[in-house]
Amino acid sequence: MKELGLLTYNEVEKIYRKKRFAVVLLILMILVPLFIYGQHREQEENLKKVGTKDWRIVLQQQISDSQNRLNSSNSPEEFKKIRRLQMEQNKYYLEKDINPSVIGAPTFLRSFLTLGISMFIPLLVLVVVIDMISGERADGTIKMLLTRPVRRWKVLLSKYLAMFLSVTIIMTLVVVIAYSLSGIVFGFKGIDAPILTGFSIVNNELVTSGIHSIPQWEFLLMCIGLTWFVAIIVGTLAFMVSILVRNTPAGMGAMFASLIAGGILQGLASSWEGAKYVYSVNLDLINYLSGATPSLEGLNMSFSIITLSAWGIIALIISFVVFTREDMMG
DSSP states (O other), rough: HHHHHHHHHHHHHHHHHTHHHHHHHHHHHHHHHHHHHHHHHHHHHHHHHHHOSSSHHHHHHHHHHHHHHHTTTTHHHHHHHHHHHHHHHHHHHHHTOTTTTTTOHHHHHHHHHHHEEEETHHHHHHHHTTTTTTHHHTTTTHHHHHHHSSHHHHHHHHHHHHHHHOOOHHHHHHHHHHHHHHHHOOSTTTTTTEEEOOEEEEEEEEOOOOOEEEEEEHHHHHOOOOHHHHHHHHHHHHHHHHHHHHHHHHHHHHHHHHHHHHHHHHHHHHTGGGGGGGGGGOHHHOHHTTTTTOTTOOHHHHHHHHHHHHHHHHHHHOOOOOOHHSSSOE
């Protein structure tokens, strides 16, 4: 165990010396402020569309409209439940003096993770992981490592653990930077605002029986956990590609193409039953929490998590089989 710990520490140190974390940090420090500025401009446009600067009047009107619809006997019970929860949200905003049309750091982070889970954050993972093994094969350092009296599986396990830790560091950087910078611009209000969740789609129909409201901090923790899970799976696949493909740019291209393929399949192959088994089609896990309609029939939270887990396990098995049996020094 001590030997494995030392090997893992050495692998993390190699990643640090390559300045990969510095590259990720630089990307975040450049792009996150741009995203914040874009959100700020959109917020100003939305305020103009409302037509009044007194957001309390708008909320009170929404509450009144919701109450009138609840009193209507024509509304189905399932829609009344959603309407009541929405009223609770609006009442919370009034009581806490929070303008829901104004973005706060918690809301920005939630939106940022929702939009970044399928492409932006996986790309940050690729920056660190894609050449963990192919890079060492290219510069010959893998030969020195494999000639030591250490079993190959233990060498690879240390590299995988280093990848695991690296992804966790990346997620920490994403959350801290996005939350902190957006908080400076928008403020930090709304961390305990009620958020609707518990949506599910069965046979292409919205099931409302499980819908309930939870504090935004709890919803954020769920978003962070799901994003971290997706990042680990993408990192595992990139780890496998780094073993199978000796050329790092080719490996990066293959992973990048596979990520883009998910979006294309959702748009052009919605009637193909097999498309839902492609890993990149299943990356938008956060959308299930908010009740977004899946792009392909048969997709749901459980199916996507199981599918991604299967891809990760298979990739890990292939990685260990190839690394321990094939010639890695050639």
